[in-house]
Amino acid sequence: MAAFEPILLRNVGVENSTSLKVYESRGGYRAVRKALKMAPDEVVKEVKKANLRGRGGAGFPAGVKWGFLPKDRTVTLLCVNADESEPPTFSNRVLMENDPHQLIEGTIITAYATQAQTAYIYMRGEFHEQFHILQKAIDEAYAAGYLGKKVFRSDFSVDCYIHRGGGAYVCGEETGLIESLEGKRGWPRIKPPFPAVEGAFHRPTVVNNVETLSCVPHIIERGADWFAGIGPAHSTGPKLFCISGPVNYPGCYEAAMDITMRELIERDGMGGGMLPGKAVKAVFPGGVSMGVLTADELDMKMDFDDPANYGLLGLGTAAAVVVDQDTDIRVVLKNVARFFGTESCGQCTQCREGTAWMYKIATRIANGAGRIEDLDILLETARNMGMMPGLSICGLPDGATYPIETIVKKFRGELEEAIRSQPRGRVEKVLSAAG
Amino acid sequence: MAKIIIDNQEVECRDGISVLQAALEAGFDVPHYCYHPSLSVVASCRLCLMEMKMPHPKTQELVWSPKLVPSCQTPVKDGMEVRFDSEVVQKNVKACMEFLLLNHPLDCPVCDQAGECLLQDYSYRFGNAESRMVDRKISNPKKDIGPKTLMYSDRCILCTRCVRFTEEISGTGELCVVNRGSNNEIDVFPGRSLDNPLQGNVVDLCPVGSLIDKDFLFKQRVWLLESTPSICPGCATGCSIRIDHADNRVYRLKPRYNPKVNDRWICDEGRFGWKYVHDKRRIVSPIVRRGLEQTTPNWAEIPEIIRFRFEEQVREQGADKVAVVLSPFMACEEAFLLIRFIRRVAPMATLVPGPVPLEGDDQHFPVGATGDAVKFTILSEKCPNRRGIELLMKVSGGPALEFDEFVERSGKGEFSAGWIVGGYPKSWVDKGTGKIAGNFELLVVQDIVENDLTAGATIVLPACAWVEREGSFVNAAGLVQPFDRAIDPPDGTLRDGQYLYEIAGYGGLYSQERVREMMAELLPTFSEVYEAPEPPVHAH
Numbered sequence: 020m021a022a023f024e025p026i027l028l029r030n031v032g033v034e035n036s037t038s039l040k041v042y043e044s045r046g047g048y049r050a051v052r053k054a055l056k057m058a059p060d061e062v063v064k065e066v067k068k069a070n071l072r073g074r075g076g077a078g079f080p081a082g083v084k085w086g087f088l089p090k091d092r093t094v095t096l097l098c099v100n101a102d103e104s105e106p107p108t109f110s111n112r113v114l115m116e117n118d119p120h121q122l123i124e125g126t127i128i129t130a131y132a133t134q135a136q137t138a139y140i141y142m143r144g145e146f147h148e149q150f151h152i153l154q155k156a157i158d159e160a161y162a163a164g165y166l167g168k169k170v171f172r173s174d175f176s177v178d179c180y181i182h183r184g185g186g187a188y189v190c191g192e193e194t195g196l197i198e199s200l201e202g203k204r205g206w207p208r209i210k211p212p213f214p215a216v217e218g219a220f221h222r223p224t225v226v227n228n229v230e231t232l233s234c235v236p237h238i239i240e241r242g243a244d245w246f247a248g249i250g251p252a253h254s255t256g257p258k259l260f261c262i263s264g265p266v267n268y269p270g271c272y273e274a275a276m277d278i279t280m281r282e283l284i285e286r287d288g289m290g291g292g293m294l295p296g297k298a299v300k301a302v303f304p305g306g307v308s309m310g311v312l313t314a315d316e317l318d319m320k321m322d323f324d325d326p327a328n329y330g331l332l333g334l335g336t337a338a339a340v341v342v343d344q345d346t347d348i349r350v351v352l353k354n355v356a357r358f359f360g361t362e363s364c365g366q367c368t369q370c371r372e373g374t375a376w377m378y379k380i381a382t383r384i385a386n387g388a389g390r391i392e393d394l395d396i397l398l399e400t401a402r403n404m405g406m407m408p409g410l411s412i413c414g415l416p417d418g419a420t421y422p423i424e425t426i427v428k429k430f431r432g433e434l435e436e437a438i439r440s441q442p443r444g445r446v447e448k449v450l451s452a453a454g
Numbered sequence: 455m456a457k458i459i460i461d462n463q464e465v466e467c468r469d470g471i472s473v474l475q476a477a478l479e480a481g482f483d484v485p486h487y488c489y490h491p492s493l494s495v496v497a498s499c500r501l502c503l504m505e506m507k508m509p510h511p512k513t514q515e516l517v518w519s520p521k522l523v524p525s526c527q528t529p530v531k532d533g534m535e536v537r538f539d540s541e542v543v544q545k546n547v548k549a550c551m552e553f554l555l556l557n558h559p560l561d562c563p564v565c566d567q568a569g570e571c572l573l574q575d576y577s578y579r580f581g582n583a584e585s586r587m588v589d590r591k592i593s594n595p596k597k598d599i600g601p602k603t604l605m606y607s608d609r610c611i612l613c614t615r616c617v618r619f620t621e622e623i624s625g626t627g628e629l630c631v632v633n634r635g636s637n638n639e640i641d642v643f644p645g646r647s648l649d650n651p652l653q654g655n656v657v658d659l660c661p662v663g664s665l666i667d668k669d670f671l672f673k674q675r676v677w678l679l680e681s682t683p684s685i686c687p688g689c690a691t692g693c694s695i696r697i698d699h700a701d702n703r704v705y706r707l708k709p710r711y712n713p714k715v716n717d718r719w720i721c722d723e724g725r726f727g728w729k730y731v732h733d734k735r736r737i738v739s740p741i742v743r744r745g746l747e748q749t750t751p752n753w754a755e756i757p758e759i760i761r762f763r764f765e766e767q768v769r770e771q772g773a774d775k776v777a778v779v780l781s782p783f784m785a786c787e788e789a790f791l792l793i794r795f796i797r798r799v800a801p802m803a804t805l806v807p808g809p810v811p812l813e814g815d816d817q818h819f820p821v822g823a824t825g826d827a828v829k830f831t832i833l834s835e836k837c838p839n840r841r842g843i844e845l846l847m848k849v850s851g852g853p854a855l856e857f858d859e860f861v862e863r864s865g866k867g868e869f870s871a872g873w874i875v876g877g878y879p880k881s882w883v884d885k886g887t888g889k890i891a892g893n894f895e896l897l898v899v900q901d902i903v904e905n906d907l908t909a910g911a912t913i914v915l916p917a918c919a920w921v922e923r924e925g926s927f928v929n930a931a932g933l934v935q936p937f938d939r940a941i942d943p944p945d946g947t948l949r950d951g952q953y954l955y956e957i958a959g960y961g962g963l964y965s966q967e968r969v970r971e972m973m974a975e976l977l978p979t980f981s982e983v984y985e986a987p988e989p990p991v992h993a994h
Contacts, residue, residue, distance in 0.1 A: 209497045365638035372553035375636030379589040403549035408521035453590040
């Protein structure tokens with residue numbers, strides 16, 4: 020297999036890669052000049068043809084999303100989703116830290132394609148350094164006439180603002196993001212109307228992920244066919260993969276979506292294998308919300324389709340965290356449950372109550388006071404919370420239940436054994452304390 | 455009109471409403487918490503989810519969609535088919551009820567809402583006998599969120615009806631959701647207090663026992679209360695209300711749905727404006743004075759005494775020396791009877807409309823709204839029936855005087871016989887007015903509590919509060935709205951309508967319908983009264 024030449028990460032490691040000068044010297048801002056000479060619809064058509072699927076987690080084709088905008092709209096808004104909050108995902112961070120102009124170029128092209136005159140970059144509140152890097156790049160782009168009135172001396176004008184979030188997972192959900200952007204509580208909206216019809220400030224709104232938009236300049240510059248030629252048929256283009264946990268080289272790597280989970284761990288130039296003396300027990304391949312793989316399931320393809328064959332929700336953010344054999348699966352269960360227990364926005368009944376209940380049960384199991392029936396309650400609660408098709412306003416409960424269900428199902432033996440070997444009387448003692 | 459199929463039954467429904475509203479109007483008992491017909495839809499309680507037939511993505515054949523959809527959020531469409539009675543739908547309701555009760559304190563025995571609580575009702579139908587959660591419950595605090603309202607956060611199910619009310623109806627926005635996830639709580643914004651003039655409605659809106667009216671707190675179990683439909687006399691808006699009473703005592707007033715007047719709301723002024731009903735100083739028996747002699751005759755003698763004394767005055771002083779003050783707190787029927795009596799004994803008697811209490815300016819809600827955006831109005835005219843009295847005076851003809859003029863002229867002794875009806879909930883007789891009592895040879899004063907007029911009157915008749923009477927009020931918009939009596943007047947007292955009926959020369963029992971028939975002959979307005987439609991029985 021030919022070595023994959025980085026596309027999205029091509030500027031990573033280059034000195035001063037965040038500056039406009041370096042970005043341009045390496046071919047930056049050529050695509051946008053080309054795009055501005057095309058008709059907006061042609062840009063949309065090209066992205067559709069490239070089959071660029073959303074990198075935020077759901078994998079919805081970006082071009083199709085843009086096509087939902089009403090034809091008779093007068094104002095369009097573009098939101099760039101930089102609220103990267105899925106554990107353990109950091110690919111957007113890498114893009115913004117190292118190559119902010121690539122994102123800005125993608126943003127301008129997308130704004131032009133959708134005829135948006137305002138772009139909001141909704142940035143996760145915890146991104147401090149990244150905010151300053153990106154803001155500096157935006158200032159540079161304004162100064163160069165790439166943002167603002169009549170960009171690149173064309174007739175197109177676009178303004179770009181960074182809006183910093185307050186640190187809530189749910190604000191990465193596109194309507195939660197829009198509510199938060201409007202200055203409200205980040206509670207996802209009921210749909211319809213979909214954002215493309217009525218989004219931020221009651222205007223047609225497009226919401227795309229940082230990585231998705233970073234792909235756009237390359238599609239325009241090198242053509243849809245080139246992009247579609249990378250990777251499997253339904254999972255085209257370059258993709259960033261994160262890997263963390265006890266591997267030799269945790270980090271963010273770029274590849275086509277034809278690699279397997281095992282390759283991501285093992286390959287040189289990627290994970291580079293497990294740390295000495297460590298073996299894989301489990302892997303969350305797509306951010307925790309997609310569910311878990313056992314050590315026997317590592318041949319799963321990291322594309323948009325294969326995860327479903329392993330009982331997972333999807334590819335998600337393609338950020339894998341490896342759990343080694345020395346880690347108690349009960350602690351993993353508890354940590355996952357804690358995340359969703361504290362990140363549910365609390366709007367819908369099932370998610371608000373279910374995530375908190377699962378967290379309580381998982382905590383008790385981790386504290387050595389589990390009961391076998393708790394495992395069944397976890398599974399039933401997961402089902403009652405709604406798993407594809409969901410029962411709630413947004414997809415958060417789907418993401419909260421898949422990891423719980425897959426952990427309990429795939430590691431039931433280990434969990435039961437741990438529960439059975441608890442000291443006698445422990446459950447009663449803990450429960451009576453709970454009153 | 456759209457035709458849709460709900461649980462295999464064809465239902466005709468109004469266009470533009472939600473499936474949930476259509477189902478409720480057709481009598482289906484669909485569980486719901488967050489949905490409220492007068493508030494925006496948030497679809498967050500997830501209890502009203504339904505199955506819906508949708509075209510299959512491949513074959514386009516109509517099949518039951520695997521995804522449940524919120525019926526509150528789905529508009530009706532002609533020909534659509536939905537179901538609530540299927541296993542998946544019922545399972546979802548059961549699951550939701552389990553979730554909602556996980557952290558609920560289950561303190562029904564000490565909760566005011568018990569007996570009218572949707573959490574109780576639905577858990578009887580869908581809940582488990584025992585919680586499967588063995589861990590410690592989240593127990594959010596009880597909060598004093600305003601001068602009249604308490605918030606028991608641990609009972610809250612986060613339907614956010616109260617928050618939406620303050621945003622969309624009162625427009626004051628005191629309430630918000632704080633914290634996140636299962637730690638969500640409703641609270642007032644820092645430094646604020648739930649003190650807007652409509653705040654009491656949040657207690658009515660709350661489907662559980664979370665928002666509690668301090669005034670009613672621990673006063674009575676709701677299943678011991680009896681409800682009587684009535685009209686609020688607090689201002690000229692004439693809101694439809696319900697009087698909740700037991701053992702001849704009023705315990706609380708609640709709004710009653712009236713699409714033409716108040717929708718589903720009332721103001722606090724009206725809500726708590728009934729306290730005078732149980733005032734210990736109330737006049738409870740008729741008093742007749744002659745010189746220094748004072749008697750409390752039997753009610754049966756009263757019509758005869760009054761007729762005799764008025765006829766005596768007319769004989770001695772002339773028919774034009776008689777004046778009657780009609781209070782804007784009287785029901786139309788009562789005013790009609792009094793006019794009829796006085797015109798019989800003194801055809802040239804002067805009719806005077808009682809003073810109209812005005813306070814401040816009209817208040818429109820949401821705050822700052824104008825025109826069609828106004829959803830509720832508290833009028834500055836603090837009486838229920840000025841228009842009714844005006845109508846009757848107009849149709850009766852004859853001499854009329856404004857109240858101020860009447861006071862002035864009686865001060866000069868121009869009238870020898872008078873009848874003044876009070877019945878105001880607040881003290882209304884100022885010094886100047888009180889003085890005129892001495893200038894009458896015969897003065898009948900009808901009032902609730904004693905004042906300078908009753909002290910100087912020759913005949914004092916106890917007036918009843920509106921909860922003890924029946925009749926109709928004409929509101930500011932000209933709507934004739936009947937109200938029923940809820941409780942009996944204090945012992946020894948007869949209802950105004952009854953004694954006026956007898957004084958006017960009619961036998962038997964007073965009923966508002968009977969008197970209204972007579973009124974309708976004079977004034978067709980009274981042939982039809984407006985009674986607000988009952989909302990769907992399962993709508994909450």
